[in-house]
Amino acid sequence: MPTQNIQIALVDDHRLFRSGLVSLINSFSGYTIMLEAANGEELSRKLSPKFKPDIILLDLNMPVMAGTQTAQWLRANYPDICIIILSMFEDADKVLNMVKLGVKGYLLKDAEPHEFEQALKKVAQGELYYPEFVTRHLVNNFNRGVDPIKLNNRELEFLKLAGTELTYKEIADQMCISARTVDGYRDQLFEKLQIKSRVGLVLYAIKNNLVQL
Amino acid sequence: MPTQNIQIALVDDHRLFRSGLVSLINSFSGYTIMLEAANGEELSRKLSPKFKPDIILLDLNMPVMAGTQTAQWLRANYPDICIIILSMFEDADKVLNMVKLGVKGYLLKDAEPHEFEQALKKVAQGELYYPEFVTRHLVNNFNRGVDPIKLNNRELEFLKLAGTELTYKEIADQMCISARTVDGYRDQLFEKLQIKSRVGLVLYAIKNNLVQL
DNA sequence: TCGGCAATGAGGGAAAAACCCGATTTAAGC
DNA sequence: GCTTAAATCGGGTTTTTCCCTCATTGCCGA
DSSP states (O other): OOSSSEEEEEEOSOHHHHHHHHHHHHHSSSEEEEEEESSHHHHHHHOBTTBOOSEEEEESOOSSSOHHHHHHHHHHHOTTSEEEEEESSOOHHHHHHHHHHTOSEEEETTOOHHHHHHHHHHHHTTOOBOOHHHHHHHHHTSSSOOOOOOOOHHHHHHHHHHTSSOOHHHHHHHHTSOHHHHHHHHHHHHHHHTOOSHHHHHHHHHHTTOSOO | OOSSSEEEEEEOSOHHHHHHHHHHHHHSSSEEEEEEESSHHHHHHHOBTTBOOSEEEEESOOSSSOHHHHHHHHHHHOTTSEEEEEESSOOHHHHHHHHHHTOSEEEETTOOHHHHHHHHHHHHTTOOBOOHHHHHHHHHTSSSOOOOOOOOHHHHHHHHHHTSSOOHHHHHHHHTSOHHHHHHHHHHHHHHHTOOSHHHHHHHHHHTTOSOO
């Protein structure tokens, strides 16, 4: 990683937010925005081994190819790029999963610009930037082995439909399976996600951008 | 409204987004950011007849005092301030309500910076800036009298709780009323909001920032 | 080949949600 | 005083959701 003229890529689905951040970063010195993308899919198309940034600023809450998925893809394909997460919420699961994945920084979208600059600087120097809430979640979960929640395609498909006003019967028809099987998926997710009602499914689906508001 | 050095206030709950937008606006010429606020409540505290901007950029999706409410308050107390809405989604109801309220512009957060600059310019010149989707919603609803959905405090209180995993019985206890009354609120909202299930309530509550994800 | 595991499906029953029928009280407006 | 509207509460019914136990199929790896 060079010590000046750090190359940065910006991945967020809101153009206005991206433009604002570009302006903000340009007001700092030593950084160049080399690439913008609205989602992970677009990012993956634009990246190549010969054209890649030092740091990627990655939004977690995106529709098409979500941030978590994008981060995993990046670790697998471009392990030398430093990732800084920009997220709306401090979701414990997401924080822990991203830290485990090796992201270098984690910022909330209501961070102060100075904190943002600090994060860029630290990460550019090869250090980590974890705010208080990240270390707090790390401490809280130090003992209990937190295995990341993995959902298969069928469960995701069900979850998307559970985030609508369809009844389980209607969901079953939609998925071309029996209502009993749908019951099974539901109970399975109740267990996995530690929730106990349809509302919990809806909230989870929304938090993970499985339903478009 | 002066033709140069337009005074702008920025209301959005994400500091990083605000900072970015400040940088972006500073890169234009003729504008000054005189005030930032994280929500309508903070804005109302900071404004005074002697200290008020020409234009307010207002986010609709805020926790504390939501954008719609803030916009109404502004029309009532500072009718001469021009409002430009910055929203995540093109929700037909919100668009129509805001237009009816007399906002001067309506932008999505994935607008291009050039579009954003155009909007500022037009509104500063005393004109309107309505993108295509706004006029489309206007046309679509030209005939049918769209009366804005008004919810009272009790309904809002109920709606917040309906956005959690509580059962209606538990919501009743929380609100210190009988389960029947809660049934009544529910059915009333089903009618008002044109939905037919608990899931619909949850989705509506989230869209209107009544529940914190 | 066998055992396990994932995806699928079934029966029955208790709880919650959704949909009817209503009612009383209270406060505001004319 | 009368009307209206809003907030509150009640009984009963049907549908949906939730919680058990269990069976079948097929595939994959030891």
